[in-house]
Amino acid sequence: MQKSEIKRIVKRQRAYFYSGATLPVDFRIRALKKLKNCIVRHEEDINEAIRRDLGKSNFESYMCETGLVLSEISYLLRHIRSFAGEKTVLTPLAQFPSRSFKKPSPYGVALIMSPWNYPFLLTLDPLVDAIAAGNTAVLKPSAYSPYTSEIIRTIVGECFEEHYVAVVTGGREENSRLLKEHFDYIFFTGSQAVGREVMRHAADNLTPVTLELGGKSPCIVDATADIKLAAKRIVFGKFLNCGQTCVAPDYIYCDPRIKDRLIQEIKRQIHLQFGRDPLQNENYGKIINRKHFDRITGLTDPEKIVCGGQTDAERLRIAPTVMDRVTFEDAVMQEEIFGPVLPVLTYSSLYEAIHKINSMPHPLALYLFTGNRKTARQVMSQCGFGGGCINDTVIHLATSQMGFGGFGESGMGSYHGRDGFRTFSHYKSIVDKKTWLDLPMRYQPYKNMYDKLIHIFLR
Secondary structure (H helix, E strand, C coil), X not given: CCHHHHHHHHHHHHHHHHCCCCCCHHHHHHHHHHHHHHHHHCHHHHHHHHHHHHCCCHHHHHHHHHHHHHHHHHHHHHHHHHHHCCEEECXXXXXXXXXXXXXXXECXXXXXXXXXXXXXXXXXXXXXXXXXXXXXEEEECCXXXXXXXXXXXXXXXXXXXXXXXXXXXXXXXXXXXXXCCCCCEEEEECCHHHHHHHHHXXXXXXXXXXXXXXXXXXXXXXXXXXXXXXXXXHHHHHHHHHHCCCCCCCEEEECHHHHHHHHHHHHHHHHHHHCCCHHHCCCCCCCCCHHHHHHHHHHCCHHHEEECCCEECCCCEECCEEECCCCXXXXXXXXXXXCCEEEEEECCCHHHHHHHHHHCCCCCEEEEECCCHHHHHHHHXXXXXXXXXXXXXXXXXXXXXXXXXXXXXXXXXXXXXXXXHHHCEEEEEEEEECCCCCCCCCCCCXXXXXXXXXXXXXX
């Protein structure tokens, strides 16, 4: 899309926002209902688009993308009137008589830039929050998932006029042109490298941002863990979407006493969940493109592979792979894997594990498998991370009741449910001062006023 066309879209959206059309809660409710009905009508088309981009099965597409978007819409429809209402707060006696309150107000024109790994969910989920808060929005889905981008364009075009919600497709040129425009809020999901570029451009206009990034999310397994259940849940979370999940367990960090047993259970679970030949499992999915396929295979060390390792370059498939005897100096530990490769490392003590994790960039997620509540409290309190689970993986993001977001190098800000509404809202602090009484103490002349104040407030 040309620069002039992008400018026109942003200009029209700003004019529409300042018309006040998006402010009434009833308007927002109608918009959310229209979007929900359109998604339901196009469910088969959404499934097919995601299958063509990422090879996901219909069940996985609904479980991890479409269903979560519909759930977010339903949650906000139930709560939007409460979220959008003014909140009265206590007023200091010195301001008597008056009422103090916080009023949520939309930022204005929001830019939502989404990635390719969950292309429908990570585009529509923040859009739902932006609409609920009363903003207009420009969506920029990833060029790496073109089929899903096209169905998003179709759905948005059926639901909304371009001056309310617009979709801009394309690659880096379009990203660059969008970031040079003045938006009132930018919501970005993607890599840390691009996140830094987003922040640099946002700084030009002092535009607030939410960054949903990633990182090497550790999965700690201690000696008290239920090994069979831990392996089952780790395999699910790690190899979901072929490991192309920002909150997937990036590596296992375990007690050496249970390492061999854990690896054996992980092997067994891979066979149970994906079959003896996962590359022939039509529900397993694929790597998004050849660039990422080559990057992931380049991180593996054939001498350390103890399970999997098979690849199919023509169909961009990599079997669920487990690596043993890995150290923090190995190539696979130098960057976020973002693929179906699971390194296993060991620690000598829990103190060492916590210290090592905290010495690395803050991860988006952290998982702990333990039967010891004291250990759980210690790890959850002392480690820095965005969010996570005790005795499970990835499921913490699948609820509108809690915010989801990063911390430090894994991002800033959060969304989902109330947190999503707050992300796309500015809360104005307002004092409504009454006119029927005007206390004189604050006005000059101040002669003898101190004694009067002491007399009034402290006697």
